[in-house]
Amino acid sequence: MSDNRSIVFFDLEATGLDTDVCDIIQLSAVCGKRVFNAYILPTRELTASAKQVTGFTVSGGKLFRDGVPTSTVPLADALASFLDFLRSFAGPVRLAAHSATRFDAPVLTRVMRRLKLLPEFQRLVSGYVDTFPLAKNLFRLSSYSQQNMVRHFLGKSYDAHNAVADATMLQELFNHWNPSAQAVQRATFSTCVF
């Protein structure tokens, strides 16, 4: 049994898959029953596939999800609130996401750096846990997508690509797996490598 009290599960929805340029649209995090969520109005257009996958659109300077208007905050405010959320835990936390090293970590690091928040972020976050290699090391499956694994292990379908639901389901998956501390350590990466 690993000590997962310090693991915060998070997820980003963004304007596309290019980690060098995409804008964050939704930033969510879950730890136990504590939930963080923020929507941000993007400055660049969503790719066609991002629109299709996430259901987000921008019209008239407003953000919509599945056609429903959504309240947004400036990116700097969202990140400051996120840091406040992380600061509320005792000691540095680990941030867990599915394919964190391929997508979420480089994007989050880039925007933190751009807004000169990276030193504080790195003070609050000791590392990233990537649940994709974690799952590959633990199980032999035909698919390691989060949606497939939620179906396989939890027998559930859910509102995938809503970042709150994705982070919540990831936490549930992790708790179901109950991985050893050694297994989690093997799937943990420093915040300094992005």
Place this chain on the structure above:
DNA sequence: TGCCAGGCCCTCTTTAGGGCCTT
């Protein structure tokens, strides 16, 4: 068709190519 992300992993590999995973 002009472009469309990219790095890891696997294998019918290594002088390569295709699928996966995230939006």
